[in-house]
Each structure stands twice: as structure tokens, then as C-alpha cells.
Amino acid sequence: MARLTLTDIRKSYGGTEVLRGIDLTVADGEFLSLVGASGCGKSTLLRIISGLESPDAGKIALDGRDVGSATPKERGVAMVFQDYALYPHMSVAQNMAMPLIMARLPMYARLPGARWLTPNHRGTRSGVAAQVERVARQLRIDHLLDRRPAQLSGGQRQRVALGRALVRDPSLFLMDEPLSNLDAKLRVEVRREIVELHRASGLTFVYVTHDQTEAMTMSDRVALLRDGRLLQVAAPGTLYADPASVEVARFVGTPEISLLPAVAEPGGLRIGTVLAPCAHGLTSGRDVIVGLRPEALAPVGMPALQSPGGRGPRLRLELAVEAVEDLGAEVVIHARLRDFPDLAVRMRSQKTLERTGPVPLPDHLTAEAPLSALLMFDAEGQRLRDPAPVQMAGAQ
Amino acid sequence: MIGGAERLARRQRRLAFALVAPAVLLILVIYVIPMVLVVLTSFTDYSLVSNGFDWIGLENYRHMAEDEQFGNALRNTLVYALVFLPGAFFVPLFLAIAIQSQKRFRSVFEIVYFLPVTSTLTAMALVWSALMDSRQGILNNVLTSAGLPAINFLGSPDVVLYSLAGITLWSIIGFNMVLFLAGLTAIPSSLYDAAEIDGASHPVDRFFKVTWPMLAPTSVFVAVTSSITAFKLFDVVAILTQGKPAHASEVFLYLTFLEGFEYFNMGYSAALSVVFLGVIFLFALVQTLLADRTTHH
Structure with a gap:
């Protein structure tokens, strides 16, 4: 149980700034994902939270208590590593018992062979064994306790690593890309198990991944990192619907958001040759970027695909189709603006229920998006929230 | 068809x-x-100076049992090995761990300790004999100027085996250290991270929970090859002491050489070689069996 507070965390390696001032609070019992491309500093941040690494500047607090100089053991953190980091020379039971042995036995009783020379600690040892067994049963690995890690499958190793972390009631549960070594099917399975584990334990989880799907499906909140800075920290739905910048909008969502350069005009935003008739409150001639999620855009006049939702005035685009991905229940269409082939858009349309077979698509089609679905960014990529793109009366 | x-x-x-x-x-x-x-x-009485030979069965082996020189050589080899082996194992292990944690100067230390390995031991043995000379040797100069009694490193029957062990140790420490360094480098750093998270941050815990077990295959290899090296001791003896004084440095392989090429008892020398072969084979067997047991990947 712990609330984690990071204040202005900075870290450099040999002149390279890896973390440039991270401020972040993780609530007690929250599941927070740190997401970003490799090299964005997410693993470094996790190591700093764990105490394996110390920051050059900044404060780390657990429940308001400064733990900046505390060891991992003193912080009471548990961590699951990408390669599991199981001790290959120990059995599963010994692996899982490690944190307890370290916490409960004095140094002389931990030395090799001390088991037979320290009968006074027999009680402690059997207590440890009982707890290991309890956690193993909970993770359904109690039949593997005598095996060595080399004799286990990837998924089983993953569970042992989880067990070793769980066995001693940690304050914070840290995970560094724990699923990246598993195959796709197992990954989905373990993903659910970890979420279940989080719910059952009520612990604070910090989860590092480069996979947006993992982050979006598992977390209460997602913290998006890039070049050592936090771009946005928000719930997955918010991150998708209300991104703070073009970078966030592009990182979240598959297929990627369509980004169309536009120019502000008195009557709306001009995208290529089309005028999107929305109010914007911008000075005329200002360059902006318009973002369109793939499902906001839908082909017109195609009974096989569900018609675009939303009400009110619409943005109409004439498109040339480039490629079509039929995913069974839905179709992903890659297209370019007919009069402006530099601009590419992606759209995703659900098939109507009575038509689930292949959908024939013409080379050219008209697509529509409700103006309310447009996301506006300035030329630097920052979100323009105020004024929101409200519909103009009598447009189109 | x-x-x-x-x-x-x-x-x-x-x-x-x-x-x-x-x-x-x-x-x-x-x-x-x-x-x-x-x-x-080894089943004949073949000698370099006689024509022809007779089959004498196990006579050479029977002779071994009552040969005082054989017993003496075995004893000398054992004493030498007992001095040599701990030094050849623990000193390089300690050096490797110490150097491994160095960030700067690591390669400098590696080169310095490895230099003796690259030199020719036969030539270096002569340098050592000059250093260990009972009268003009620098080592004795240092001892006497410090007020200690001079030691007859290569001339005293009680000391000579220790002196030889010192020279061969000097020549092998760098080699074993590089083997240990390679073994240490192969330990994934995430294991140390995991140990740290589990609370094993004390150096003693780190050593016994991660380093030592992960180094086991390397340790077996170093121990066995060093044992073989100890048992094979020959060149330094041949150059510096020729088994003297009073057979005190007559080790197993040197006795084999003496019997064959000095006393011309080729048959007996061959029998000694067969025993030598058997011992080396045992070491190799131990290495193979242990290597399988200590590898986990």
C-alpha cells in the first residue's frame, strides 16, 4: 500500500540527459503504465523508483516519506524483470523464498550450508516454505516448486517471477516489460492475469512497456514518455479522445490518427481544397494541424459499411483508395485526398451486421466526418483546445 | 541390378x-x-642403451611400489600442488572480482596481470633464479636489509618446492584471472538487480547468492586445469633445480624424464607415463562430470 510521488526527477548518463524533470504521482492502489519508445527513459525511471539507480536530482516519496536514499529492500518494492532474472541455480521454491530469507534470517544463517548448522532457525525456514507454497498455489505453480528455471516454459517462468515479487507483501509492484518475451497468445492471457492480480492485491503497480495496447488495456492511467519528458498522464480513454499533442495522438490508437495540415480562414479550416466549416477563433492564415481518428471518418453511400455517426455539419473528403485491409468485422481503408495526394488518411468502418462477407470498394469514394470529431493542433503539435471546434450554423 | x-x-x-x-x-x-x-x-625392460628387449609383464609397476624415488616424487608433487592450487584458484578469483568492479584502469590491470602469461616461462625462470639467488639475489637483499634472515630459495630442501610454486603461480595467475573475468562478464546484470531487490545487497550475499553459483562452471574448469598444470610441473624444475637439492624438487614428471633419458630405463619411464596418463584422465573425467552438473542453461 503506497502512494508514490516523484518530483522533478533528473538523470544523465555521460552528458546525455535521459530524464529531464519528471513530476508524477501514483495513487495508492493505482495501476500506472509508463509507455514510450525504446530510449525514452521509462526503464531508467522505473529503476530510479525501485532504488536500483539514484537520480541526479529530484525527490522520491512513498506515502509522503522521502525514500531518496533508501535501498530497494527498505522501500519495500517488488520488481519483475523483462528476462525474469530468476536464479538459474536455485529451484522455483528457493527462487521465491529469496526475499523472505533475506528479510528474516541473519547473515550467518544465509551462508551456503548454514541450513544444517542453524537448527534454531528451523521455525523461520518452515514459515518461509509455507508462505512460498501459499503464493505458489495462488499462481498455480505449486506443482513446479522443485524444478529449476531452465526446466520451465516462458509462461511458467513469468509466474515464478511474479511469485517471487508477491511473496513478501511489497509496497510497490514494479514491472519492466514483463510480457515482451512471451508469444502473442500467452501475452494476452498473462495480461489478464496481471490485471486480476492487481485487483486482488490492491497494490500500487507501475508497469513499463513500449506496447500501447498493453498500456491501454491494463492501466488505470497511462504516462507517456518521450525524450525524458512526460507528454501526458491520463486514463487510456482520455489519452485517446483528448490527446495533449500530436505525439500523444500518434502514439495511441491503431491504425494511426490521420493528420492533415490546414490553414485557418474566416469561414473555417481549409484542408487542401476543402473547407471544414468550423469556428476556430484563430487569426486568418495561421497554420494548424487537424487530426481525425480512423473511426471518425466513414464512406458515404456504402450500404455494406455502417454510416458515419454523429450529428450536425460534416467534413466531406473526396478520396482515392490505396489499400484495403479486411479484418472480418471491420474494414481499414488507406486513402489519399483526390485533389491533394500528399495527404493520407486512414479510416476504419464497421461492417453492417447483415453484411459480413467481403466488401467491394471503389477506387474513389466520398467520406464524411462529423466536425465535432476533429482534433485541432497548432503547427508545433500542441493541442488547441480553446476554442473548441464548434459547428457553425448553416454550414455546408 | x-x-x-x-x-x-x-x-x-x-x-x-x-x-x-x-x-x-x-x-x-x-x-x-x-x-x-x-x-x-611399460610391459618391457626396453632400455635406450641395449639391443632388443624382453617382455616382463607388470614388473615395472611392481617396482614402482617399492621405488623410494617414486614415493618421493609423488610426495613432492603433492606438497607442491597443495601450495600451488589454492593460490592458483583464490588469488585470480579475488583479482577478477576486484578488477571487474573497476570502471577506469580495468584494461590496465588486465594487461599487467596477463603479461607473465605472454612471456616464455623458460626464459622467465632464469630471471627468477637471478632474483632468488642466495647471495646476490634481489629478494634476499630486500630480506636482509629489512633485518630478516636470508633464505636459500632454490638451494634449501625445505624451501625449494615453495619457491617453485611461487614462480609457477606468478606465471598462471593472469591466465586464470582472465578465465574468471570471462565467467563474471557472462553473469547477466539483471541477476544482481534481482538480488538487490530481494534484499541481497551486502557484498557477501551478492557473492554467495549470485556470483559464486553462477561462476561454478568456470571454477570447475579453472580448478581442474590448474590441477593438471600442477601435476605436469617440469620445465621450471628442469631449468632451475634439476630435482636438486637432494631430490627435494624431484616431481613426478621430472622423475619420469630422469628414468627415461638420464638412466635410460625406458620401460620403467613408460610405466610412470601410464600412471601420469591415468591421473590426467581422472582430472578430465571430474571436469566433464562437474561441468554438466554446474551448468544451468
Whole structure:
């Protein structure tokens, strides 16, 4: 149980700034994902939270208590590593018992062979064994306790690593890309198990991944990192619907958001040759970027695909189709603006229920998006929230 | 009438034999035939100075049991090994761990400790004999100027084996250290991270929970090869002491050499070689068995 507070965390390696001032609070019992491309500093941040690494500047607090100089053991953190980091020379039971042995036995009783020379600690040892067994049963690995890690499958190793972390009631549960070594099917399975584990334990989880799907499906909140800075920290739905910048909008969502350069005009935003008739409150001639999620855009006049939702005035685009991905229940269409082939858009349309077979698509089609679905960014990529793109009366 | 498939199979079999033939020939000529000859010779009274020989069965081996020089050589080898082996194992292990954690100067230390390995031991032995000279040697100069009694490093029967162990240690420490360094480098750093998270942050815990067990295959290799090196001691003895004083530095392999090429008892020398071969074989067996048990990947 712990609330984690990071204040202005900075870290450099040999002149390279890896973390440039991270401020972040993780609530007690929250599941927070740190997401970003490799090299964005997410693993470094996790190591700093764990105490394996110390920051050059900044404060780390657990429940308001400064733990900046505390060891991992003193912080009471548990961590699951990408390669599991199981001790290959120990059995599963010994692996899982490690944190307890370290916490409960004095140094002389931990030395090799001390088991037979320290009968006074027999009680402690059997207590440890009982707890290991309890956690193993909970993770359904109690039949593997005598095996060595080399004799286990990837998924089983993953569970042992989880067990070793769980066995001693940690304050914070840290995970560094724990699923990246598993195959796709197992990954989905373990993903659910970890979420279940989080719910059952009520612990604070910090989860590092480069996979947006993992982050979006598992977390209460997602913290998006890039070049050592936090771009946005928000719930997955918010991150998708209300991104703070073009970078966030592009990182979240598959297929990627369509980004169309536009120019502000008195009557709306001009995208290529089309005028999107929305109010914007911008000075005329200002360059902006318009973002369109793939499902906001839908082909017109195609009974096989569900018609675009939303009400009110619409943005109409004439498109040339480039490629079509039929995913069974839905179709992903890659297209370019007919009069402006530099601009590419992606759209995703659900098939109507009575038509689930292949959908024939013409080379050219008209697509529509409700103006309310447009996301506006300035030329630097920052979100323009105020004024929101409200519909103009009598447009189109 | 031979089918096409059978003809092809036969051709491939012939090719296979042709391809392994050179290797088989080399192994036969270099290893197997000499070994068989040595074993055969050990059953004869063949001598370099007589014409012909007689088969005398196990007489050479029976002689070994009552040969005082044989017992003496075994004892000398054992004493030498007991001094040499701990030094050849623990000093490099300690150095490797100490150097491993160095960020700067690591390569400097590596080179400094490895230098003796690159030099020729026969030449270096002469340098050592100059250093250890009982009268003009620098070592004794240092001892006497510090007010300590001079030591007759190579001339005293009680000291000579320790002196030889010192010289051979000097020459092998760098080599074993590099082996240990390689073993240490192969330990994934995430294991140390995991140990740290589990609360094993004390150096003693780190060593016994991660370093030592993960280093086990390297340790077995170093221990066994060093044992073989100890048992094979010859060149330094041949150059510096020739078994003197009073047979005090007459180790197993040097006795074998003396019997064969100084006393011309080729048959007896061959029997000693067979024993030598047996001991080396035992070491190699231990290494193979332990290597399987200590590897986890």
C-alpha cells in the first residue's frame, strides 16, 4: 500500500540527459503504465523508483516519506524483470523464498550450508516454505516448486517471477516489460492475469512497456514518455479522445490518427481544397494541424459499411483508395485526398451486421466526418483546445 | 541390378569415410598410436642403451611400489600442488572480482596481470633464479636489509618446492584471472538487480547468492586445469633445480624424464607415463562430470 510521488526527477548518463524533470504521482492502489519508445527513459525511471539507480536530482516519496536514499529492500518494492532474472541455480521454491530469507534470517544463517548448522532457525525456514507454497498455489505453480528455471516454459517462468515479487507483501509492484518475451497468445492471457492480480492485491503497480495496447488495456492511467519528458498522464480513454499533442495522438490508437495540415480562414479550416466549416477563433492564415481518428471518418453511400455517426455539419473528403485491409468485422481503408495526394488518411468502418462477407470498394469514394470529431493542433503539435471546434450554423 | 537410391547411398557413405579419414589419421598418429606404444613399452625392460628387449609383464609397476624415488616424487608433487592450487584458484578469483568492479584502469590491470602469461616461462625462470639467488639475489637483499634472515630459495630442501610454486603461480595467475573475468562478464546484470531487490545487497550475499553459483562452471574448469598444470610441473624444475637439492624438487614428471633419458630405463619411464596418463584422465573425467552438473542453461 503506497502512494508514490516523484518530483522533478533528473538523470544523465555521460552528458546525455535521459530524464529531464519528471513530476508524477501514483495513487495508492493505482495501476500506472509508463509507455514510450525504446530510449525514452521509462526503464531508467522505473529503476530510479525501485532504488536500483539514484537520480541526479529530484525527490522520491512513498506515502509522503522521502525514500531518496533508501535501498530497494527498505522501500519495500517488488520488481519483475523483462528476462525474469530468476536464479538459474536455485529451484522455483528457493527462487521465491529469496526475499523472505533475506528479510528474516541473519547473515550467518544465509551462508551456503548454514541450513544444517542453524537448527534454531528451523521455525523461520518452515514459515518461509509455507508462505512460498501459499503464493505458489495462488499462481498455480505449486506443482513446479522443485524444478529449476531452465526446466520451465516462458509462461511458467513469468509466474515464478511474479511469485517471487508477491511473496513478501511489497509496497510497490514494479514491472519492466514483463510480457515482451512471451508469444502473442500467452501475452494476452498473462495480461489478464496481471490485471486480476492487481485487483486482488490492491497494490500500487507501475508497469513499463513500449506496447500501447498493453498500456491501454491494463492501466488505470497511462504516462507517456518521450525524450525524458512526460507528454501526458491520463486514463487510456482520455489519452485517446483528448490527446495533449500530436505525439500523444500518434502514439495511441491503431491504425494511426490521420493528420492533415490546414490553414485557418474566416469561414473555417481549409484542408487542401476543402473547407471544414468550423469556428476556430484563430487569426486568418495561421497554420494548424487537424487530426481525425480512423473511426471518425466513414464512406458515404456504402450500404455494406455502417454510416458515419454523429450529428450536425460534416467534413466531406473526396478520396482515392490505396489499400484495403479486411479484418472480418471491420474494414481499414488507406486513402489519399483526390485533389491533394500528399495527404493520407486512414479510416476504419464497421461492417453492417447483415453484411459480413467481403466488401467491394471503389477506387474513389466520398467520406464524411462529423466536425465535432476533429482534433485541432497548432503547427508545433500542441493541442488547441480553446476554442473548441464548434459547428457553425448553416454550414455546408 | 542395383537401384539408383542404393547406389547414391553407397556413394555418400564412401564420401563420408573419405572426409573423416584425414582427421582419423591425425588422431591415430598423434594420440592413439603413441599411447598404445607407451602402454606396450611399460610391459618391457626396453632400455635406450641395449639391443632388443624382453617382455616382463607388470614388473615395472611392481617396482614402482617399492621405488623410494617414486614415493618421493609423488610426495613432492603433492606438497607442491597443495601450495600451488589454492593460490592458483583464490588469488585470480579475488583479482577478477576486484578488477571487474573497476570502471577506469580495468584494461590496465588486465594487461599487467596477463603479461607473465605472454612471456616464455623458460626464459622467465632464469630471471627468477637471478632474483632468488642466495647471495646476490634481489629478494634476499630486500630480506636482509629489512633485518630478516636470508633464505636459500632454490638451494634449501625445505624451501625449494615453495619457491617453485611461487614462480609457477606468478606465471598462471593472469591466465586464470582472465578465465574468471570471462565467467563474471557472462553473469547477466539483471541477476544482481534481482538480488538487490530481494534484499541481497551486502557484498557477501551478492557473492554467495549470485556470483559464486553462477561462476561454478568456470571454477570447475579453472580448478581442474590448474590441477593438471600442477601435476605436469617440469620445465621450471628442469631449468632451475634439476630435482636438486637432494631430490627435494624431484616431481613426478621430472622423475619420469630422469628414468627415461638420464638412466635410460625406458620401460620403467613408460610405466610412470601410464600412471601420469591415468591421473590426467581422472582430472578430465571430474571436469566433464562437474561441468554438466554446474551448468544451468
